[in-house]
Amino acid sequence: MRPVKCNGERCGALLPSHARFCPRCGKAIETLPPTPQKRPTSSRSCGRFPILRFIAICWLVVFLIRLTAHWATHGPVANPTPTPVLVYPARPAPPAPIAEPAPDTSSLERFITWRAGKPSKESRKSVEGQEIRWTGKLKKSLIPGRFELTQADAQNRQSVRLEPVTADAKVNLRRLDSGALIEIDGVLMDERSLHVVSVREVQ
Numbered sequence: 001m002r003p004v005k006c007n008g009e010r011c012g013a014l015l016p017s018h019a020r021f022c023p024r025c026g027k028a029i030e031t032l033p034p035t036p037q038k039r040p041t042s043s044r045s046c047g048r049f050p051i052l053r054f055i056a057i058c059w060l061v062v063f064l065i066r067l068t069a070h071w072a073t074h075g076p077v078a079n080p081t082p083t084p085v086l087v088y089p090a091r092p093a094p095p096a097p098i099a100e101p102a103p104d105t106s107s108l109e110r111f112i113t114w115r116a117g118k119p120s121k122e123s124r125k126s127v128e129g130q131e132i133r134w135t136g137k138l139k140k141s142l143i144p145g146r147f148e149l150t151q152a153d154a155q156n157r158q159s160v161r162l163e164p165v166t167a168d169a170k171v172n173l174r175r176l177d178s179g180a181l182i183e184i185d186g187v188l189m190d191e192r193s194l195h196v197v198s199v200r201e202v203q
Helices: 043-074 108-116 121-125 167-175
Strands: 131-140 147-150 159-164 181-188 193-201
Touching (some): 108 131, 167 193
Parallel strands (some): 159 193
Antiparallel strands (some): 131 147, 131 181, 147 159
């Protein structure tokens, strides 16, 4: 404990803090309650705290306004339900295209039979440029310079147009009568016409 001085006149004796009377002069000791010490406060922290409090209040007000506006338009936020995942079965692979038989150009009869089966565009394209040697009947049109080759059977009217590309072929086609049995060599241009290189009458 801290010693206390006697406050009597010309005494000034040191007394213990719990003494009530001075043993030297007999004067009663007046005890004063200790004054609380104030902690020094920094002016910097005192000046910043009101600003932080003001900012926090403004943020709270803005948050409450937005929350009220959201409830007014959308209602209270509900717990989101998980979206079901739909699993579709795998699509079966498309069937492989059926390969068409190669066109048979060995004779006029077989070529016309193949053409009657309505071949695809790719199959019709594959006959272009093939060299042939066919036998059939010559058919002349009323239009000069137009010739066709039909099957030997008179009942079948299917024909292929003949376009002579050599001078000998042109002369022979003009010289022969319509209905004559002929043998031709040429090159197919498409499924309807061919370029004739040579023409021979079959006896």
